[in-house]
Structures are given as C-alpha cells and as structure tokens.
Amino acid sequence: MPIQRREFIAAIGTGALATTAGCAQSGESSGQTEAETEMESGGGGQPGVAGETLTLTTTTSTYDTGLLDEIHPDFEDMYGVSVDAVAQGTGAALESARNGDSDIVMVHARGLEDEFMRNGYGVNRRDLMFNDFVIVGPEDDPAGIQGMGSATEALTTIAESEAQFVSRGDNSGTHTKELNLWEAAGTEPGGDWYQETGTGMGEALNVANQQGAYTLSDRGTYISQRSEIDLVILVQGPIEDGPEILANPYGIMAVNPGVHDNANYDLAMAYIGWITSPGTQDAIANYQVNGEQLFFPEAVSENPDFQQYVPEGWSSDSSDE
Secondary structure, eight states, rough: OOOOOOOOOOOOOHHHHHHHHHHHHHHOOOOHHHHHHHHHTTTTTTTTTTTOOEEEEEOHHHHTTSSHHHHHHHHHHTTTTEEEEEEEEHHHHHHHHHOOOSSSSEEHHHHHHHHHHHTTTTEEEEEEEEEEEEEEEEEOOOTTTTSSSHHHHHHHHHEEEEEEEEOOSSSOOOHHHHHHHHHHHOOOOSTTTTTEOOOHHHHHHHHHHHHHOOOEEEEHHHHHHHGGOOOOOEEGGGGTTTGGGGGGEEEEEEETTTTTTSSOOOHHHHHHHHHHHHHHHHHHHOOOETEEEEEEOOOSSSSOOOGGOOOTTTSSSSSOO
C-alpha cells in the first residue's frame, strides 16, 4: 500500500526554518524580537510547519532497536509535527523515496546511497552515526569460526563446512554488506545450508536462533534481542577491535524536491539539522539497551569529512584556475 502523502509546504522558506531549528536546539537568542519570532512561527509559538507529518523511510535496525521512539518526541514537540517512521530495510526505503513516497531517508549502505544521489533523488546527505556488523551463531559453533580476525575467512569456513546460514535476502543494508563479504571471500553461497528469509533483521535473528544457524547482524539489533535468543557473537566488528570491513555507517538524505515537488523539503531539512545537532547526537550516544550503547554519533566533528555530502569518488569536472 503506498504511503499517504501530504501537500508540499510552500509557505515557509528553508532559511527561516533552519534559523528556528538552531535557536530551539541551542536555547540561545538569535537577536529576534518576540514579535518577529511569532511571525515566523505562524503566530502560534511554533514553526509554520506545525501540524505537518514528516515521512521517514529507514532501516529496520534504527526502528527495531527503539532508537527512533526514544529521540523523536523531542523533534515532534519542538516543531509541533509528527514523524511517520516506516521501517523497510535500506533497499526498500530508498525505493519508496524514488517513488516520491517519503520525505527523508535514513539508511546504511553507502553504495546504494551514492546511486540514489547520482540519479538525482537525494540531496544534502550527512553522515549520521555508526555501529558495526557481527557474525553470530550457536554457542557450540559447528563451523569453528569463533575469534577469527577475518570476516571473509569466517564465511568461507561456514560455506566449506555447509553449516546453516540465514541471510536476510531483502536488499537491505545488512544484506548488501553480506553479499559484499561473500564476494570479497571469493565464495558464492547457495545450497541447502543457505537460507534467505526476505525479512528484517529481528526476524532473521529469530529464524537463525530456531535453526541453530549463523547470520550477519548489525550489533544494535543483536543487542536489543540478545536476551530473547541463544545466539552469541563469534566474529566481532571494529567496535570490539574486529575487522574494519564490518563497519556499519549510517547516512541521512532529504528527498530532492526538484524531482518530487510533493516532498516536505522544509521539514526534512529541519530534521537533518536537528538529528545532526550536538544535542541529538548526545542523545544517540546515550541511548542504551541492556546497559550497552547501540549507536555511535559521527555528525559533529572538528574536522568534518566533506565527501559525506556527495557520492563517494565524485569530483567537479571544473578546475580552479
């Protein structure tokens, strides 16, 4: 069923909204009089977007871990709006945005994000946060991969032993990472030992648990479900000194209003400003499940990476003279 759309907001300038976002986040005066602020906010003490809905398509990991439920009330109260967070997995989240069915996208597959931007669908991308991927499996570890320092070696060992492996098989960021790992290992998975579920991470973990199988999981979703399953981490990601190939960065992009004029671009840009602000980045860092941090913010940096704003490897055809 297509996501219900709203009329495009044309009554307010992005600059005015960004100013309001900055003042609300920092609590510092911008030098405006109360009357001027009231005029910008539509006379009700809130920005002119009050009452609007922002449609965010995102991964199952940001939704299933409870992160968005934890931080979104602050944004909704600040602007008098609601956020409709639709958890689909990275591939489906980007496809919804391509179809004009969302205003903003939060995903974790840089290659797919770059394709989305190169095709003109996304603008104003920002690095947001990161965690990592881990390979989990039954505690008795029938393939004997525990403690391996190479994720590709671990997958090769699983394939050679034909130990049960559960793949999401859903074109999500996690599935994309898994396929990249198999390719790097020089192994093409298939056969009775390899099962694709076509589901989100939470359900894939449940299936792997029921079958005593291995799977690739983002650390956050695994931690949020660990008390309900018997699977253990057998190959760590870089957060625990594992291989860098298991890094899991998240990005956020507004849908290009030049492509979809029904995109709520003003509210999307306010959201990007809010979620990449120091206050919300601190809230992300402080969010824990079972006493463990799930996500690590990276939007605020003394030395920002300007490559975050454009597809990786992109450079202007023009040269300075």
